Amino acid sequence: MSSSVPLKVVLCWHMHQPNYLDRESGNYQLPWTYLHAIKDYVDMAAIIEMTEGARAVVNFAPTLLEQIEDYAAQIKSYLKSGTPLRDPLLAALVSTALPSGEEERVTLIKACLRANPERLIDPYPHFKILADLAHCLDDTPHAVPYISGQYLTDLLVWYHLAWLGETVRRSDKRVKVLMDRERGYSHQERLQLLEIIGELIEGVIPRYRALAEAGKIELSVTPYAHPIIPLLLDINSTHDAMPAAHLPVCSSYPGGEQRVQWHLREGVEVFKRCFGHEPAGCWPSEGAVSSATLEQIAKAGFKWAATGENVLSNSLQKSGIEPGACHHHPFNVAESDIACFFRDDGLSDMIGFTYADWHGDDAVNNMVHHLENIAEACKENENRVVSIILDGENAWEYYPENGYHFLTALYAKLAEHESLELTTFSDVLASGVKSEPLPQMVAGSWVYGSFSTWIGEADKNRGWDLLCDAKKAFDEAVSSGRLAGDELYQAERQMAVCEGSDWFWWFGDYNPADSVRDFDRLFRLQLAELYRIVGATAPEQLTQVISHGTGQPATGGVMRRGSEH
Numbered sequence: 119m120s121s122s123v124p125l126k127v128v129l130c131w132h133m134h135q136p137n138y139l140d141r142e143s144g145n146y147q148l149p150w151t152y153l154h155a156i157k158d159y160v161d162m163a164a165i166i167e168m169t170e171g172a173r174a175v176v177n178f179a180p181t182l183l184e185q186i187e188d189y190a191a192q193i194k195s196y197l198k199s200g201t202p203l204r205d206p207l208l209a210a211l212v213s214t215a216l217p218s219g220e221e222e223r224v225t226l227i228k229a230c231l232r233a234n235p236e237r238l239i240d241p242y243p244h245f246k247i248l249a250d251l252a253h254c255l256d257d258t259p260h261a262v263p264y265i266s267g268q269y270l271t272d273l274l275v276w277y278h279l280a281w282l283g284e285t286v287r288r289s290d291k292r293v294k295v296l297m298d299r300e301r302g303y304s305h306q307e308r309l310q311l312l313e314i315i316g317e318l319i320e321g322v323i324p325r326y327r328a329l330a331e332a333g334k335i336e337l338s339v340t341p342y343a344h345p346i347i348p349l350l351l352d353i354n355s356t357h358d359a360m361p362a363a364h365l366p367v368c369s370s371y372p373g374g375e376q377r378v379q380w381h382l383r384e385g386v387e388v389f390k391r392c393f394g395h396e397p398a399g400c401w402p403s404e405g406a407v408s409s410a411t412l413e414q415i416a417k418a419g420f421k422w423a424a425t426g427e428n429v430l431s432n433s434l435q436k437s438g439i440e441p442g443a444c445h446h447h448p449f450n451v452a453e454s455d456i457a458c459f460f461r462d463d464g465l466s467d468m469i470g471f472t473y474a475d476w477h478g479d480d481a482v483n484n485m486v487h488h489l490e491n492i493a494e495a496c497k498e499n500e501n502r503v504v505s506i507i508l509d510g511e512n513a514w515e516y517y518p519e520n521g522y523h524f525l526t527a528l529y530a531k532l533a534e535h536e537s538l539e540l541t542t543f544s545d546v547l548a549s550g551v552k553s554e555p556l557p558q559m560v561a562g563s564w565v566y567g568s569f570s571t572w573i574g575e576a577d578k579n580r581g582w583d584l585l586c587d588a589k590k591a592f593d594e595a596v597s598s599g600r601l602a603g604d605e606l607y608q609a610e611r612q613m614a615v616c617e618g619s620d621w622f623w624w625f626g627d628y629n630p631a632d633s634v635r636d637f638d639r640l641f642r643l644q645l646a647e648l649y650r651i652v653g654a655t656a657p658e659q660l661t662q663v664i665s666h667g668t669g670q671p672a673t674g675g676v677m678r679r680g681s682e683h
Contacts, residue, residue: 124539125446125493126503126546127532128459130175130424131162131510132401134344136620137181138640139188141612142647146205147640149229151185156318157283157520158511159186163325164285165525166334171533173540176326176510177338177401180388181615186322187392193316197309208315211274212308220262226270227252230277234515238280244300245276268302275303278311283318284522290314327393336542338399339389341381343614346572348408348561350374350617353582355408355561356569359432363574368586372593375414381614382418398422398544401507403619404572405429405461405564409451412559416456422448422543423456424507427463428567432560439557446492447501448546450553457553459543461507461564465489470508474516478523482531486538493537501551505543507564572622577665581625581641584659585616588645595652605651612648616641625665634667 138148166172193208195201203209207229210216217223231252233239239249248269255262279297287293292314296307329335341347348355350371356363371377382400389397398421402411405425415423430445448457465488473481489504496502514521532540541549565571572578592613595601601609621641624634642660649656 123500123502124535124537125489125496126539126541126549126551127489128175128503128505128507128541128543128546129173129528129532130177130338130401130505130507130543132177132179132340132507133159133162133182133510134177134179134340135182135185135511136344136618137185137615137644139185140640140643140647141608142650144204146185147643148636149205149207151182152189152205152208152315152319153281154511155186155189155322156278156286156315157281158514159322160318160325161283161285161514161520161522162510162525163322163329164283164289165522165529166329167325168285169526169529169533171540172529173334173533173542174529175336175338175399175542176329177340177399178326178389178392179340179344179403180342180385181344181618183323183388183392186319190316190320193312193319197313197316207274208312210270211278212305212312214305216267216270223262223265223270224255224259227255227265227273230273233277233280237515237518237520242276242280242297244272245280248273248276271303271308272301275308275311278315282314284520286314286318323392330393330395336399336544337389337393337397338401338543339385339397340401340403341378342385342388343381343611343618344403344620345377345381345614345617346404346406346563346569346619346622347378347381347402347411347414348406349569349573349582350378351408351410351414352561353573355410356573358408358561359566359568360570360574363570364576364579365573366579366582366586368583371582371586372589377589377613377617378411378414379418380610381617382414384614386418399424405507406562406569406572406619407458407559408561409454409559411561412451412454412456412458416454420456422459422547424459424461424505424543426461426562426564426567429560429562429564430460430556432562432567433556433558436560437557446496446504447499448503448551448553449556451556451559457543457547458556459503459505459546462504463564465504466506466508469506470513473524474513474521478518478527481524482527485528486531486535489532489538501554503541503546503551572619575626577625577627578622580664581622584642584645584657584664587657588616588648589613591649591654592652595654600653609648609651612644612651616644616648624667627666627668629665629667631667634665638664 135151138146140147192204196203210226231249240246330337351374353365353369353371400415400420400423402423407425412423448459492504517524532538562568621637624637646656646660
């Protein structure tokens with residue numbers, strides 16, 4: 119008998135940036151947290167606020183939440199009492215003494231070009247003129263000393279104006295005045311732009327909390343510093359999906375289970391402080407799961423988790439289950455009592471990598487058509503649910519108007535569709551949808567269903583060995599009693615930052631050289647800071663570059679994460 123129950127559709131946006139803070143200096147090394155905050159996090163909230171019937175799951179990495187709070191506090195302190203800003207790009211925006219040295223000027227100019235040219239530079243004629251002049255300097259570097267301070271000022275202003283969310287440009291009259299000004303920005307106008315930036319960042323967390331309290335979104339969380347949990351628990355789980363993979367010399371991460379429990383516990387604490395309630399769901403970092411990982415997530419009190427479709431395919435094959443016409447429903451792994459949802463890779467990647475070049479209405483109609491086909495193919499299954507999961511920040515830089523038209527139309531069309539129900543993972547479970555048993559789970563992630571992006575290649579393995587050595591130094595300092603109170607607190611958090619997934623993501627010659635250079639340097643900086651905190655001597659190896667990228671330069675931000683796979 120055919121089901122008349124609408125196909126449940128969950129849109130899940132994962133908000134994540136690694137920790138860019140150098141704790142020793144107190145300065146941020148890269149600006150992507152605040153730039154994504156004023157563009158993507160603001161727009162994602164505003165579009166849900168303004169669209170009737172819009173619903174979504176929004177997942178935050180705790181280290182991102184802490185950085186958002188820190189940026190809001192430092193901007194407020196600067197505007198109130200002149201406390202120095204700890205982000206070089208923000209500080210340059212309002213500086214009364216821009217750099218005069220040739221090297222410093224080149225660095226600043228290049229920083230203001232790290233954006234998608236087609237979407238964030240070319241649409242603004244005055245920004246494009248400034249960018250074209252900057253590119254001319256590649257052929258005439260001797261002209262750099264003759265660049266005026268006003269040129270640098272206008273370039274900084276336009277860079278930040280371009281990174282503002284589309285909803286901000288449409289609603290904030292102050293922004294329109296600044297854009298109409300075109301050139302010759304005064305110090306007072308730059309201060310006003312900083313005020314706008316501060317207001318936007320300060321409002322991010324309260325806006326999402328209000329949306330959750332209104333029932334328009336479900337908020338979920340990732341383990342504290344975004345580690346690859348299965349590898350902390352068992353590095354050899356790499357071989358589940360990659361039997362021939364070479365592993366690091368360090369064959370077992372020291373005290374991995376305790377570190378996983380720490381990341382889960384601290385992640386929940388940050389989430390509760392920001393949003394005022396316990397999270398029901400967990401998007402494990404990079405959708406990286408294993409049976410042992412789901413067991414730890416369930417022990418931490420979570421009701422659901424999610425991962426990639428390839429993990430399901432590998433697991434069904436290992437369990438001897440023939441893939442059927444419809445596996446769009448949650449599964450329950452034998453070792454845990456947690457419901458696990460699986461990302462529809464095809465539909466998620468259409469949003470992430472394909473629809474940006476389509477007309478918004480055509481893209482939405484195509485997405486809905488695919489969902490209608492799934493609804494028909496799975497009509498006998500009342501437990502059917504389609505999980506569309508992707509980054510909530512990186513894709514929109516490639517869309518016209520930051521994805522405004524696409525997202526607004528997508529929410530609206532799904533909300534009004536008679537055969538499709540826009541919902542959340544917790545509401546799916548509350549509606550009585552049952553999880554089917556999955557006898558065995560193959561350890562893997564949303565990328566290829568394996569861990570190849572984080573381990574198994576020479577540079578990535580070297581990163582793991584450096585991390586293992588640092589963890590041993592951390593353990594020795596803790597067991598010796600050298601750390602207590604605030605020192606122990608700082609060491610635990612610094613250890614967590616070093617365990618984050620992003621460092622390993624970017625190691626490898628296939629990645630763009632500029633991004634590899636940034637993350638290689640920052641990873642070694644974070645490890646060195648850990649050695650300093652625990653009172654140990656950093657090894658000489660940390661002065662040596664781990665990886666050299668040879669891929670194409672990133673066009674903006676932290677690159678369109680996923681497009682290099």
